[in-house]
Amino acid sequence: MSIQLTGITKRFGAFTAVDAVDLSIETGELMALLGPSGSGKTTLLRMIGGLEFADGGSLAIDGVDATVEEPHARGVGFVFQHYALFRHMTVFENVAFGLRVGKRKPKLPEQVIADRVHHLLELVQLRPLAQRYPNQLSGGQRQRVALARALATEPRVLLLDEPFGALDAKVRKELRRWLRDIHKGMGVTTVFVTHDQEEALELADRVCILHQGRIEQVGTPAEVYDMPASAFVCDFLGGGAKLPCTVLNGFADIAGLRVPISNRPPAPGPGIAYVRPHDIELLPGSEADAAAARVTAVQPVGPELRLDLDMGGQVVEAVLDRRTHGHVDLSPGTAVGVRLKRANVYGLGA
Amino acid sequence: MAGFRLHGAAASLAVPFRAERSVIPGFGLTLGITVTYLTLIVLLPLAALVMRPYELGFSGFVAEVTEPRVLAALKLSFGMAFLGACINALFGLAVAWMLVRYDFWGKKVVDAIVDLPFALPTAVAGIALTALYAPNGWIGQWLEPLGIKVAFTPLGVLVALTFIGLPFVVRTVQPVMEDLDKELEEAAASLGATRLETFARVIFPTILPALLTGFALAFARAVGEYGSVIFIAGNMPMVSEIAPLLIIIKLEQFDYAGAAAIGTTMLGASFVLLLVINLLQRWTRRWAGI
Amino acid sequence: MAAETLSTTTDRRKAPVLDVTPPRPRGALEDPVWVKALVMAAGLGFLALFILLPLLAVFAEALRRGVGAYWEALVEPDAWSAIVLTLTVAAIAVPANLVFGVCAAWAIAKHRFPGKALLLTLIDLPFSVSPVISGLVYVLLFGAHGLLGPVLREYDIQIIFAVPGLVLATVFITFPFVARELIPLMQAQGNDEEEAAITLGASGWQTFSRVTLPNIKWGLLYGVLLCNARAMGEFGAVSVVSGHIRGETNTMPLHVEILYNEYNFVAAFAVASLLALLAIVTLVAKSLLELRYGAELAATRRH
Numbered sequence: 001m002s003i004q005l006t007g008i009t010k011r012f013g014a015f016t017a018v019d020a021v022d023l024s025i026e027t028g029e030l031m032a033l034l035g036p037s038g039s040g041k042t043t044l045l046r047m048i049g050g051l052e053f054a055d056g057g058s059l060a061i062d063g064v065d066a067t068v069e070e071p072h073a074r075g076v077g078f079v080f081q082h083y084a085l086f087r088h089m090t091v092f093e094n095v096a097f098g099l100r101v102g103k104r105k106p107k108l109p110e111q112v113i114a115d116r117v118h119h120l121l122e123l124v125q126l127r128p129l130a131q132r133y134p135n136q137l138s139g140g141q142r143q144r145v146a147l148a149r150a151l152a153t154e155p156r157v158l159l160l161d162e163p164f165g166a167l168d169a170k171v172r173k174e175l176r177r178w179l180r181d182i183h184k185g186m187g188v189t190t191v192f193v194t195h196d197q198e199e200a201l202e203l204a205d206r207v208c209i210l211h212q213g214r215i216e217q218v219g220t221p222a223e224v225y226d227m228p229a230s231a232f233v234c235d236f237l238g239g240g241a242k243l244p245c246t247v248l249n250g251f252a253d254i255a256g257l258r259v260p261i262s263n264r265p266p267a268p269g270p271g272i273a274y275v276r277p278h279d280i281e282l283l284p285g286s287e288a289d290a291a292a293a294r295v296t297a298v299q300p301v302g303p304e305l306r307l308d309l310d311m312g313g314q315v316v317e318a319v320l321d322r323r324t325h326g327h328v329d330l331s332p333g334t335a336v337g338v339r340l341k342r343a344n345v346y347g348l349g350a
Numbered sequence: 351m352a353g354f355r356l357h358g359a360a361a362s363l364a365v366p367f368r369a370e371r372s373v374i375p376g377f378g379l380t381l382g383i384t385v386t387y388l389t390l391i392v393l394l395p396l397a398a399l400v401m402r403p404y405e406l407g408f409s410g411f412v413a414e415v416t417e418p419r420v421l422a423a424l425k426l427s428f429g430m431a432f433l434g435a436c437i438n439a440l441f442g443l444a445v446a447w448m449l450v451r452y453d454f455w456g457k458k459v460v461d462a463i464v465d466l467p468f469a470l471p472t473a474v475a476g477i478a479l480t481a482l483y484a485p486n487g488w489i490g491q492w493l494e495p496l497g498i499k500v501a502f503t504p505l506g507v508l509v510a511l512t513f514i515g516l517p518f519v520v521r522t523v524q525p526v527m528e529d530l531d532k533e534l535e536e537a538a539a540s541l542g543a544t545r546l547e548t549f550a551r552v553i554f555p556t557i558l559p560a561l562l563t564g565f566a567l568a569f570a571r572a573v574g575e576y577g578s579v580i581f582i583a584g585n586m587p588m589v590s591e592i593a594p595l596l597i598i599i600k601l602e603q604f605d606y607a608g609a610a611a612i613g614t615t616m617l618g619a620s621f622v623l624l625l626v627i628n629l630l631q632r633w634t635r636r637w638a639g640i
Numbered sequence: 641m642a643a644e645t646l647s648t649t650t651d652r653r654k655a656p657v658l659d660v661t662p663p664r665p666r667g668a669l670e671d672p673v674w675v676k677a678l679v680m681a682a683g684l685g686f687l688a689l690f691i692l693l694p695l696l697a698v699f700a701e702a703l704r705r706g707v708g709a710y711w712e713a714l715v716e717p718d719a720w721s722a723i724v725l726t727l728t729v730a731a732i733a734v735p736a737n738l739v740f741g742v743c744a745a746w747a748i749a750k751h752r753f754p755g756k757a758l759l760l761t762l763i764d765l766p767f768s769v770s771p772v773i774s775g776l777v778y779v780l781l782f783g784a785h786g787l788l789g790p791v792l793r794e795y796d797i798q799i800i801f802a803v804p805g806l807v808l809a810t811v812f813i814t815f816p817f818v819a820r821e822l823i824p825l826m827q828a829q830g831n832d833e834e835e836a837a838i839t840l841g842a843s844g845w846q847t848f849s850r851v852t853l854p855n856i857k858w859g860l861l862y863g864v865l866l867c868n869a870r871a872m873g874e875f876g877a878v879s880v881v882s883g884h885i886r887g888e889t890n891t892m893p894l895h896v897e898i899l900y901n902e903y904n905f906v907a908a909f910a911v912a913s914l915l916a917l918l919a920i921v922t923l924v925a926k927s928l929l930e931l932r933y934g935a936e937l938a939a940t941r942r943h
Contacts, residue, residue: 051373051835071373072841084832088854098840101850153840374750374834375844381747384759387740391811392765395777398787402780441686448683452676460684462927466691468866469919469926471873472771473893474912477900478694481701481909488697489689513690545671574770577875577893581900594772598880601776606785613773620768627768628761 001075001156001189002027003048007057010043017043019213020057025191030183032204033193036236040213041193042081042161048191049078049159061157072102077150077188079160083142085134091145092130095120098153120148123182140171147179151186158183160192164199176203197237201225209233227263231272231346234263239274241316245345247271252345255291255312259340266347273343277306280318282325283337290337298330305330311338399617402610414611419587420596424615426504427593431572434511435519439565442519443557449520450527467516472577479510480582502584507592510578515568522564526557526634559634566630570623574616698916702909713899713907714914721887722895722911728803729878729891730871733810737867741818742860746848749826750834760823766815774812775880778805801883806891809877814867821863825856825937858933862926869922873915 003025010018018040025031033041046052047059050071058067066074086094095117099108121127124144134142143163150158163179164172180203183190194200200207201221209216209224209232217229228234235242246253247268252261254273283290296315297308305320307330318338330336403411414420448454449461467475483490483500490501500506530553538548576594583590593612600609671679703710713719744763748756766774780786782799792799799805833855837847853860875893882889884898892911899908930937 049839051839053373071839076839078836078839080832080836082832084836086833086836086851086854097837097842097850101837101846102841102843104841149836149840372751373838374831374847375838376848377747377751377753380743381751381753384740384744384747387743388759388762391808391815392762395781395812396765396769398780399773399777441682444679445683445687448679451671452680454680458927458931460687462923463687463691465923465926466695466919469869469873469922470695471875471893471912471915471919473875473896474698474873474915474919475694476875477896477908477912478697478701481697481905482693488693513694516690545675570768574773575876576770576772576879581897594770594876597772597776601779601783601880604785606780606783609776610780613770613776616770617773620770624761624764624768 001062003157003189003191004060004063005044005048005057006059008044008047008054008059009056010040010047010052011055016213018047018054021210021213021215023208023215023218025189027189028187030180030190030203030205031192032200032207033191033210034195034197034200034207034236035210036195038212039210041195041210044210045159045161045191045193048157049076050074051078072153075153075156077153077155077158079143079146079150079158079163081162081165083134083146085142085145085149087134090131090133091121091126091137092117094134094145095149095152098149116152117148120152123151124148138171139167140175143167143175147182151188155188158188158190160190162194163192164194164196172199179203201237209236211236228344229263231274234274234344234346238276239344240276240279241274241314243273243275243314243316243343245271245273245343247345247347252343254340254343255314257289257291257340259343261345262342263344263346266345269347271345271347273345275316275340275343277317277319279341279343280309280316281339281341282307282318282320282328282330283339290339293336293338295330295332295334295336297332309336309338396617399610399613402607403614406607406611410607411611411614414608415615419591420593420612422588423591423593423596424612426507426591427573427616428619430504430507430511430592431515431569431575433508434515434572435565435569437508437512438515438519438568439561442516442564442568443523443561446520446523446527450524464517464520467514472514472575473581475513476510476578476581479506479513479578483509483582501582502586502590504583504590506582506584507579507590510582511572511575514575514578515572518568518571519561519564522560522567522634523557526560530556559630563627563630563634566623566627570620570627573619573623695916695920698909698912701905702913704909705906709906710910710913713904713910716907718887718890719895719907719911722890722892723914725803725806725890726872726892729806729810730868732807733814733871734864734868736811737814738818738860738864740815741820741822741863744819745822745826745856746852748823750831763816763819766812771813771874771876772880774877775809777812778808778881800881801885801889803889805881806878806889809881810871810874813874813877814871817867817870818860818863821859821866821937822856825859826852829855858929859937862929862937865922865925865929869919872918 003023005021005023008018008021008023009016021040021044023044033044035041043052047054050066050069050073054067058065060066061069061074071078086097089097096113099113099116118127118130121130124147126141126144126148129137129141134145137145147160147163160179164175167175176199192203201224204221206218206220207224208218211232216233217224219227219229224233225237228237228239231239243254245259247261247266247270249268250261250265252259252271252273254275259273259275291311293309293311293316295307296310299306300322303322305322305325307318307320309316309318316338403414406414415424445464449457449464480487480501482488483493483506485491485494485499485501487501493500498505500509534552534556535548538552539545543551574594576592576598579592580595583592583595585591585595593616597609597612600606600612744759747753748759779800781788782792782805783789784793784800786800799808833851834847837851842850872891873893874891875897878891879894879897882891882894884890884894886898890898892915896908896912896915899905899911
């Protein structure tokens with residue numbers, strides 16, 4: 001189901017949490033709302049779910065206005081950050097809750113409820129734990145119960161607030177893949193909130209990046225990563241070293257080097273360039289189009305070699321492949337030549 | 351997102367009354383019931399009290415509450431309540447320290463009975479204390495030869511008011527002591543402080559706000575106390591007659607305005623105390639970092 | 641043996657004055673024995689003098705003339721009607737404050753609105769008002785010379801010196817108990833579970849009865865317990881509005897007073913012992929709740 005937000009605004013007292021946001025989410029899409037804490041992403045998600053009501057603007061689900069609709073009438077399933085499982089109910093009763101409550105007439109037969117719940121628990125691989133209570137489950141299991149519970153009412157839209165925020169790194173990775181599979185299998189329109197850029201880029205079809213209640217950029221993971229629309233987006237997605245530069249026609253001058261601009265070039269003049277560690281090349285000796293630098297620190301991390309380079313007073317970080325550079329002497333103090341493959345560049349005014 | 355809530359709560363106090371639409375239903379109904387019930391049961395009757403002395407006029411009001419018998423009663427109520435709260439601060443601190451720091455047999459029972467003055471009806475406490483401290487009572491018979499009279503004197507009032515305020519200091523100081531960071535004391539000890547210095551300079555300043563809060567609560571409770579006092583006090587005008595009793599005497603003489611004048615004075619004192627307690631609690635919270 | 645090897649380091653505590661812990665070296669945070677002894681003596685002595693002795697005195701005085709006299713004092717018609725009246729008043733006041741407490745907690749803990757702090761202070765108000773004043777306000781409203789006295793007389797409605805007055809004064813006195821217990825508890829639990837229930841299609845009532853109520857039931861019981869103890873034991877406030885009509889407007893605490901003033905000490909203490917038992921039962925139940933469900937009760941533990 002598609003969701004259309006037009007000029008949505010939410011204020012808490014004098015503080016504007018969400019400021020005139022326009023966003024459309026397509027049917028069947030997996031959309032990430034990404035931003036630092038305080039960017040308004042959770043508030044936006046809660047407004048889509050009907051847990052907060054907008055002070056301005058409108059919200060349509062499938063073209064039908066739902067701005068003031070109650071949550072259950074919107075057909076959304078909501079997975080809370082801390083799961084919000086009913087602590088006095090078993091896993092089974094938690095999942096069955098949505099099938100028992102409301103003005104459902106006639107009531108669903110117990111057999112139908114049991115079948116549906118067991119099917120969902122099968123889906124989230126928790127069938128053997130149906131009679132457990134939430135406090136007897138691990139974090140990852142609770143998360144899956146919360147998801148099964150949200151899916152029980154067959155929502156048209158699934159909303160997840162920081163779905164993996166409270167989990168440790170390994171479980172996080174497993175659940176990410178698993179959520180992706182479930183989304184693919186069910187095709188339900190899904191929106192999730194995260195502050196973890198890696199999570200957003202890995203999981204989502206499209207990413208919406210928020211900052212101070214406004215949208216900075218919406219696009220596919222590749223689009224936002226390759227062509228960050230603003231310095232904020234670039235910085236937030238791991239922009240790399242931040243260097244002063246001069247924007248010229250078609251390229252940027254960074255420390256005397258001609259560097260191709262990978263995003264949409266700003267108007268000529270002074271600017272800021274972001275160079276990612278992978279876009280820094282080391283050259284043996286000093287060549288014509290390389291800048292002189294000195295290694296200040298070196299740290300092997302798994303298959304990579306992380307270097308801190310002093311480039312005329314600016315510290316930049318480079319990442320090299322250990323297999324290809326393992327034999328080169330890069331101990332601190334070594335002088336090297338540096339070439340910058342590409343940079344994201346923004347005018348100072350922006 | 352927690353930041354939003356904080357901002358919202360802080361800012362919402364500034365805007366005129368407007369309930370935000372919330373997804374959790376029943377706000378109008380429950381707030382309506384709350385405010386109506388509060389108004390009917392508490393606010394309107396209290397308003398009736400505060401309005402009543404108007405018929406006396408200002409000078410009449412002042413004359414009423416400065417009448418020697420009234421003044422003596424107010425002095426007794428406030429004075430003995432203050433002394434009782436002091437005793438409770440001292441011994442309550444010892445009880446709290448004992449309950450938090452020491453392990454001993456029957457600790458749970460001791461902890462539980464601290465609340466007895468909350469649970470025991472005041473009239474029962476009153477006659478029990480009288481039975482103990484009367485000249486022929488369990489304790490009174492030993493004090494009598496020493497020339498100490500407790501029952502039917504101001505001292506009896508003090509005993510009753512100490513009883514009634516007993517749990518307050520313990521129950522406010524106890525949780526703060528439990529939360530006391532052990533590392534603070536260990537740091538003090540490792541820096542060479544003696545046990546006494548550690549207590550005086552590290553522990554005591556931390557629990558002081560709670561101690562004062564407990565003191566104020568015990569004081570406030572004792573000022574208005576009636577049931578446990580009237581049996582043991584003897585109720586001699588000018589000597590051992592407490593202010594709440596005087597209100598009842600005035601009512602029995604159908605001197606409603608006079609009763610209301612004393613009542614208003616005591617209510618005013620309660621408000622001031624309530625304000626002080628609130629400030630102290632805010633201080634406690636900030637101090638304890640809760 | 642461990643105790644043996646340790647004993648060399650425990651030399652400084654030569655005099656085991658009050659040995660309440662097994663011998664072990666004194667840690668940096670442990671008090672010297674004499675301090676421990678002093679504090680324990682002060683604390684236990686104080687509690688014994690002010691709590692244990694009065695409690696014992698009640699039962700000792702009640703049974704002074706044997707079980708027969710004790711029993712007679714309890715089954716005497718006036719005592720019996722006082723017991724019935726006390727139960728009646730509590731049976732009205734406690735549910736009334738229960739409903740109020742739940743409503744106030746729902747509005748305050750689950751919603752954002754301006755003026756919350758003021759409302760909380762006003763709810764606390766009856767705790768800081770003298771019981772006598774709690775009775776006085778109703779006399780000033782409904783008494784013969786009260787604000788509404790003439791109107792009530794015209795319609796022949798009796799509030800003061802009658803059961804309605806007793807109920808009102810008791811409601812006033814016990815007003816904050818349930819609300820004070822539930823508000824911090826429900827605030828600490830947050831809104832997540834309620835919001836989850838609502839997104840799953842539950843109605844307001846379903847959300848309350850199936851999600852909120854199970855989460856607060858022990859806190860609710862705790863509040864009701866304290867509320868009930870105070871309602872049955874209240875003396876000052878009901879004393880003002882009762883009129884002390886034997887067999888009609890005498891609650892148990894008032895009956896104790898009358899018997900005592902008539903020098904019928906055994907009967908007074910007999911009725912008082914019932915109230916003391918109520919207090920003990922309340923304390924035991926309260927302690928059990930704290931032990932068993934401490935985590936589910938609110939953190940605030942005073943009143």
